[in-house]
Amino acid sequence: MSPEAPFPEAHWRGALAEGRLLLQRAPDGSAVFPPRLAAPGTGAPLEWFEASGRGRVYTLSWISRKPPAEPYHVALIDLDEGARLMSRVEGVTPETLAIGMRVEAFVDHDGEAPLLLFRPVED
Amino acid sequence: MTDTFPRARTAIAGLATFGVGETPGYSSMELTVQAALLAVADAGLTLPEIDALFICQPDDFFAGLSFAEYLGLQPRYTDNNRTGGSAFMSHMASAALMLEAGYIDCALIAYGSNQRSAGGKLATKITSNQWDAPYAPIFPLTGYALAAARHMHQYGTTREDLATVALSARAWARTNPEAFARGPLTLEDCLSARMVSTPISVRDCCLVTDGAAAIVMTRTDRARDLARPPVPLLGAAAATWWNSVAQSKDVTVTAAKESGARAMAMAGVTPRDVRTAQLYDAFTINTILFLEDLGFCPKGEGGRFVSSGAIAPGGSLPVNTNGGGLSCCHPGMYGLFAVIEAARQIRGEAANQIDGADVALAHGNGGTLSSQATVVLGSMATL
Numbered sequence: 494m495s496p497e498a499p500f501p502e503a504h505w506r507g508a509l510a511e512g513r514l515l516l517q518r519a520p521d522g523s524a525v526f527p528p529r530l531a532a533p534g535t536g537a538p539l540e541w542f543e544a545s546g547r548g549r550v551y552t553l554s555w556i557s558r559k560p561p562a563e564p565y566h567v568a569l570i571d572l573d574e575g576a577r578l579m580s581r582v583e584g585v586t587p588e589t590l591a592i593g594m595r596v597e598a599f600v601d602h603d604g605e606a607p608l609l610l611f612r613p614v615e616d
Numbered sequence: 617m618t619d620t621f622p623r624a625r626t627a628i629a630g631l632a633t634f635g636v637g638e639t640p641g642y643s644s645m646e647l648t649v650q651a652a653l654l655a656v657a658d659a660g661l662t663l664p665e666i667d668a669l670f671i672c673q674p675d676d677f678f679a680g681l682s683f684a685e686y687l688g689l690q691p692r693y694t695d696n697n698r699t700g701g702s703a704f705m706s707h708m709a710s711a712a713l714m715l716e717a718g719y720i721d722c723a724l725i726a727y728g729s730n731q732r733s734a735g736g737k738l739a740t741k742i743t744s745n746q747w748d749a750p751y752a753p754i755f756p757l758t759g760y761a762l763a764a765a766r767h768m769h770q771y772g773t774t775r776e777d778l779a780t781v782a783l784s785a786r787a788w789a790r791t792n793p794e795a796f797a798r799g800p801l802t803l804e805d806c807l808s809a810r811m812v813s814t815p816i817s818v819r820d821c822c823l824v825t826d827g828a829a830a831i832v833m834t835r836t837d838r839a840r841d842l843a844r845p846p847v848p849l850l851g852a853a854a855a856t857w858w859n860s861v862a863q864s865k866d867v868t869v870t871a872a873k874e875s876g877a878r879a880m881a882m883a884g885v886t887p888r889d890v891r892t893a894q895l896y897d898a899f900t901i902n903t904i905l906f907l908e909d910l911g912f913c914p915k916g917e918g919g920r921f922v923s924s925g926a927i928a929p930g931g932s933l934p935v936n937t938n939g940g941g942l943s944c945c946h947p948g949m950y951g952l953f954a955v956i957e958a959a960r961q962i963r964g965e966a967a968n969q970i971d972g973a974d975v976a977l978a979h980g981n982g983g984t985l986s987s988q989a990t991v992v993l994g995s996m997a998t999l
Binding site: 526527551552553554555556557565567569577578579580581587592593604606608 | 747748750751752753754758761762763765766769810811812813814815816860861862863864867
């Protein structure tokens with residue numbers, strides 16, 4: 494563990510607040526999320542790296558709300574580097590959002606805490 | 617590594633359900649205690665002979681301790697495991713090993729909830745983890761929806777396939793007097809039902825009922841001399857591959873693949889030998905995933921398997937013969953009810969009795985397809 498990042502969860506959130514999406518890399522090259530003290534499966538040390546933010550929608554679900562509120566969705570995103578995480582894709586509808594869609598990350602600063610979101614991009 | 621397990625050395629000696637459906641006025645603990653007392657009596661045992669408790673209640677973090685206090689027991693061992701609805705199959709694995717070792721002599725495994733009468737909310741205060749929570753998935757429902765959506769995308773599973781799971785469960789429930797939902801249900805009802813979290817509609821969701829269940833386990837040699845036919849435990853295995861579905865490697869393959877293979881290997885059976893399967897159907901997608909992962913059909917074929925009529929009355933593999941969590945009962949956690957239906961089939965006293973049910977499988981699920989545990993029960997003829 495690098496001395497400047499003693500607390501993986503806090504370190505990740507700190508980077509997110511600066512608009513950066515960090516992942517960790519295990520000695521076997523696999524990307525790790527959520528941030529951890531040690532590599533899952535081996536306990537080996539992890540190294541931080543900045544993700545490209547690009548990925549693909551792995552699966553999704555639209556959640557109904559009482560009308561007139563519109564449904565919202567939850568998606569699992571496969572980042573190009575290999576990690577999978579839960580998020581949401583902005584600027585889409587039930588007609589346009591699809592499994593396999595290419596997306597890129599951005600950080601939404603409008604809420605209480607910085608929030609990792611995605612938007613569609615061309616393949 | 618192969619498992620070591622005392623195949624058939626321990627057995628379910630007594631069992632009971634109580635208050636299945638709607639039983640206003642009871643607390644969760646009262647329902648559980650009533651089921652426990654009935655199970656002990658069913659075995660022909662007395663309360664002081666119970667020396668180990670395996671309890672997981674919806675609303676009490678220290679339920680095992682509360683249960684011991686309520687019954688006035690001072691158990692040699694109390695297990696308060698919380699692996700969700702699969703906890704009870706895990707309890708059976710622990711109890712079997714402890715019984716075989718002589719560490720305990722008589723285990724009581726019990727569960728009960730007044731979830732329906734208490735207002736229908738999931739009484740267990742469990743939520744999404746900190747990484748998922750900001751996106752507001754419905755816990756645990758959306759986790760299953762994400763798996764179902766991917767299964768549909770990857771294998772061509774349809775909403776009609778999902779609906780067939782619900783219709784099959786209802787067909788069994790209609791002839792089970794204990795089942796809570798026995799009214800007619802059509803494909804159109806399912807397909808037009810209110811969507812909750814796509815592709816899961818309200819008809820893809822389990823019931824919210826009250827109910828309690830309990831079993832008593834002893835060594836099989838002792839169970840032979842007790843009041844009821846012993847139901848030997850041939851194999852029991854638990855597996856955990858993730859907690860949040862976001863951390864699944866492949867959300868269409870659950871750890872049931874591991875727990876089922878291990879439990880069946882311990883039992884010395886293959887899926888072909890299983891005469892009836894009781895699968896934890898919190899949502900319709902569960903039944904499809906577990907049929908595949910337990911080896912009853914190939915991966916990806918679960919939808920077509922159920923739509924062929926295989927799991928319904930008259931089908932090749934009777935599944936959830938009590939109506940399951942979808943149509944019989946689902947008081948927060950269903951695992952022990954699946955075990956009891958499997959045991960009733962072995963004892964020959966199920967409401968929808970399957971002829972020649974000498975090997976029955978019960979599979980439990982906990983969290984968001986996270987914790988998987990499988991038990992294989994046999995008749996004395998299978999020893």
